[in-house]
Amino acid sequence: MSDHTTPPGPASGPAPGPATGGPRHVLLPLALAQFICSFAGSNMNVMINDISEDLDTTVQGVQTAITIFLLVMAALMIPGGKLTDRYGRKRCFQAGLAVYGVGALLSAFAPGLGLLILGNSVLEGIGTALLIPPVYILATLLYTGVTDRARAFGAIMAMGGIGAAAGPLIGGLITTAISWRAAFVFQALIVGLILLLSRRVPDPLPAAPTASFDIRGTVLSSVGLIVLVTGILAVDDNAWLAVALLAAGALILLWFFRSARAMERAGKEPLLSTSLFHNRTSNLGLITQHVQWLVLMGVSFVVAAYLQVVRGYNAIETGVIFTAATVGLLASSLAAERFARRRAQRTLITGGFAITLGGLVVLLAMSGGSASAWASSPGLFLIGVGLGVMLTPSVNIVQSSFGEDEQGEISGLSRSVSNLGSSVGTAIAGTILVADPAHAYAAALITLAALGLVGLGAATLLPGGAAPNVATTRGRAAGAG
Template sequence: MTEASDSTAARISAAAKAMVFPLALAQFIASYAATNMNVAITTIAEDLGTSVGGIQTTITLFTLTMASLMVAGSKLTDILGRKVCFVAGLIVYGTGALLASLSQGLGLLIVGYSLLEGIGSALLIPPIYILITVAFTDVRSRAKYFGIVSGAAGLGAAAGPLLGGFITSSVGWRASFIVQVLVVVWIIVLSRSRVPSTPPVRPRPAFDTAGAILSAAGLFFVVFGILQSGTYGWLASRADFVIGGTVVLPQGGLSPVWLFAALGTGILIWFFLHVRSRERAGKTPLMSLSLFRSRTANLGLVTQNVQWLTMQGSFFVVSVFLQQAWHYNAIQTGLMLTPATIGILASSAAAERFASRHPQRRMIRVGFLAMALGMVCLLLLARETNSIIAFVPGLLMMGLGIGTMLTASVNLVQSAFPDEEQDDISGLSRSVSNLGSSLGTALAGSALVAAASRPEGAPFTVALVMLVVFALLGLAAAMFLPRERAQEERPAAG
């Protein structure tokens, strides 16, 4: 290799590494937005003169918007280009945060936070993972930088309650949105020089509008149904389900969760039939069905879903326990979760070293096992005591497991596809992860309510045992992951 080519390669490598920081910061702020609002619900409701239920609905709508539009947002990277889509998402997100900070009523808060921040997240998150995948062509270096981005995602989700509680308590809830605006502006400035411009696919594919509507509607109703479990339960409905003053499902009857889940599933089946029809006609669909022909990717997506389910579910259970049983405030609760945050950061930082020594599937298995053992430690050590130290081993082990398997599964799934399919798989991967987050919180909340309704019930124990079972199911899925092919020097397109 000539000296000139060495210099060119060094410049390309340096540019790729410089790109990682704004991408990781964007992932952090998007994950932060999903959890920081939970600690300010009462404060915001009192300030805006609305109900706690109204603010909870606002948070739910944010989750629904982001999850529903992730596949469509990913497809737009083909049409608009990755950097354009990333920056556009940041602009929409920042505008939403600014409007939310100025809201004097629930309506503007919903428009700013639920809709615009949700749409912005759906636009900016898929390009993050696409850009990392195509910039780093071997599994080891890709693991390192996926570790940084995954660590930022876990850190944002775990630190959201702590930072949000601190800002709300010391300055006010509006300041939390102003901070998001400032961070977004900083990312946009950094992106101008650090994130490479990627031209749209030529010829530009036509946007599958019908497919986008069907996928968004299907995901919306599935996630909405899951979130209703907190109000109505999973089996017998805890209350009358009313539409327009008419009782559709009476208390004691079938929970409306299944009504919405069936509706969403039916629309998703319609979506897949639409995609198949469009592919047979030689047209570009919103998402190719070829994504589901990879056994590695299918099992990797299952493990991603279960990982986010167990992570968000366990954080939710621990937070509720500390606030209800120990009467901790938001800041104290966030500080108690610090061992988990340290574990996530430590294992994410070691992702490159792990990838050079162990197959990705082994790290996913170890991660699930560590997650399950961490929750068992919490059950054994923290259940019968009010000692803060008793929480540290379990939370630290959970964090180490989360950081290890999140990075490995993202790397495994993204690396299973060539560069020209990265736009599709990135959106599907993020949708699956968001679905897991929603399901984890909903299942944990339902378990807590169900156990609390019985005199002999121990809500904390019941919910954590359920999550241990899910972690073991994730481990079982990971056991079937096939042996990985060598991918050390896959040429990158673009």
Template sequence: MMMTTGRSRLAPLGALGAAQFLVVLDTSVMNVSISQLVADFQTDVTTIQRVITVYTMVMAAFLLTGGTIGDVLGRRRTFAAGLVVYGIGSLITAVAPTVGVLTLGWSIIEGLGGALVLPALAALVGGNYAAGKERTFAYGVVGALAGAGIAVGPLLGGWVTTYLSWRLVFAGEVVLVLLILVGLRWVRDAPLSGPRPRLDVVGAALSVLGVALVVLGVLQSTTWGWLRPRDPQVALLGFAPTLFVVAAGLVVLALLRSWVRYREASGRHPLFRWSLTAVPPLRAALWCLLAQNLVLLGLFFSIPLYLQVVLGLNAFETGLRLLPISATMLATALAAPRLAGLLAPRQAVRLGLGILVVAILWLLATVEPELDDAAFAGATALLGVGMGLLAAQLGNIAQSSVGEDDRGAAGGLQYTAQNLGSSLGTAFVGSVLIAALGGAASRGVEGDPRIPADLADRVGVAVSGGLDFIPVGQAEAALTRAGVPPEQTAAVVEAYAEAQLQALRAGLLAVAAIALASLVVTGALPSATPRRERPGDVAPV
């Protein structure tokens, strides 16, 4: 790599990191703007949640194809094209007059733009920064900015939605896209060493369909249920359609595996080389990336429930209390390269996972009817430290495990794993919370002598049909409208409030268990500290 100054070394990272932040920001902004979107478009919550689901599904489904398109057209060109597509989608979203136009602009066009941007971004980081501490630093910053986008989104979205308009977020994204395109002048391409391949159309179609079905099934599990259908009208053979849809996706992905291996064996360019999945460091990094995003999105699903539904904080107040995660995650990722001479990637990842477990258990201890701000801030700050250590390592491990020509495919696999983890995190923790909420509510009602047997039976029927997390005041109002006497209403509400806390603790325990179990796959991660840069390379400051 040629001699670089501090300014020119950081300039590509500014453009690439901003793109990562931009793509991740959208989902967290929309999640806190649901109520306003319902009002603006005169629709219901289910419709807006479906719009959010389609965005996640489109991006996840096209990531592998996006990585291959980067190999075909060139990574820098694909990155730029993806940004243009993303900017067009943001502009349409900002002026959308109907839910249909919102779905077109945000869910479909922005999702497709993100699927082109992210794999090319991963390859360009590797192509612009030398192996060792410099590349670890770059991937750490990009990974930390992804987490920062998730954490800052509720704060930014909550403030803009509350005091201005959610549309301004997407108008601002158009401006940011233009600035990133200007910054591309400092980003070098990461070309293939051999001839550019042709797109494997059959493989692309199978990957899109297979991943879309898996992600759709997982995301809809909270609406459909896993086994018992939450809505009898969508039952299939008496069961929820979730497992049928996921199974269909897995069958299509099995066909993709056979097709890709056939293309590879016959000497034709496949969508990606299946043999990449047999590279131990890459495979371990993909599993850890999936687990990291499962934990992160699981936490960002359960923590806002506690802050907003249980404690009654608004979106802006919730975002403020999530800021420690962003701050410490970014700071840790920036500082992590200085530890590279002391900690091998395997040790750093294990330390990060261990810190996550401790932080989640600490956070669990703060789940009480009254918020201990100091303890909560300490726990969330520690969460950011653990996430920062992972962010500083996993992207670099994934990209450094393959050669230059496979970086686009590795980027597609990397971000597909992350999106699957995000989808699984929300669905998994949501399922745990709902199941724990129902069980705790049933036990609380049945064991309270203030609640007569007939009312306990009625509550039991409601629980069997599936409970949702709603504010205690809303539950109290529903019981009052149903004619339940005040003293019995108070008893049921008390049991429901305690059940909410128990369910949140169960969800956090489940997330901690995932982080702990992830240690099993870390044995395949690199055990040697990164090599020093070659003469002429400049270590990050």
């Protein structure tokens, strides 16, 4: 595939399967799965004080649990995507849900921070890494038309964005009405519902039990990402250790890529094909995805921690304030299909970043020195609108750049990059804020805005036009460059 995408022509006939035969029974479990995983990444932000007091830990301890959850997802998402080829997309989806459900129940009854991290951060993280790649692979394979796929991705990303944005509100309601532990029971119940609904989800491709699996690549990629983000978390405690960890993480990831290239030269199949990085459009799309989730989760943690630790708001009050972001994100995400028909992917992504950056400026200008916490609402609303505008086209432009035979790899890579953005955003913003919550609020938001400019820059380099149809790109992605 060339580095430039061109607008596809009209879809050649109706999309197969659920695209014409009743997509709701397919979309509902896929969208709910993305919702609950995104919800898990943000709902703990409003439980900081409650968990800290109940488990006799600190704000930094809760931040660590949140970051580890996001990091485990990011570290295992690429292997998770690869396993879908070997065991089948539906089977991995259901196995991930089961592991996630066990982790949620363990978290609900955790007597201390250690078991909370095991249940929430580790088991839920592993479950998410298994179930999320199939969501995007199935959506890509079952919805082959550009408009149909935009509709599917729009629904899935809308639910994911709502889960992340509404996590503080729903978590706050449950925490205030019952307890923070009930929020994990809520997650387990939703997962049980998704398992029931998933029985009707078809798997369009057969599993390949004999497919190879790169264990060394899995270890190297996972360890490299974990060490890298751990380095960010260590900045506040020990700068030299942080530098050492960041350098070590980068070297391990370099080792991973060199190992993958050597396997390809030897005719073997690595965990991640290096040819995926030969597609300029996909690379730029991945950067925008990373920055989008970095900003979303970073802002969520910073504002939630500031309102609770500095302003003294409880979980429900903090959650209600985040309603502004939820409303903005919901409104723009649900319009994804209409936007996809009328505007180019690049226009939507650059416009989304511009609105989000404007929201950060408004948030910083109005909330920092105001006595009213509601001063945060206009900025949060704009951030929600901006993110909702660009989440779907960023995913669509990446997934649609590759054919069916590479959907497992690119889905795992795409979700890993996004979740790495979530963990990095929480780690960076949290590290800045935890050092001095009363005075570092502005510094954390300015840092997130600066990183948002990187995403905007990448978006402006995207080619114009709509994302290509997978049906037209099958077999050409390997030769991209």
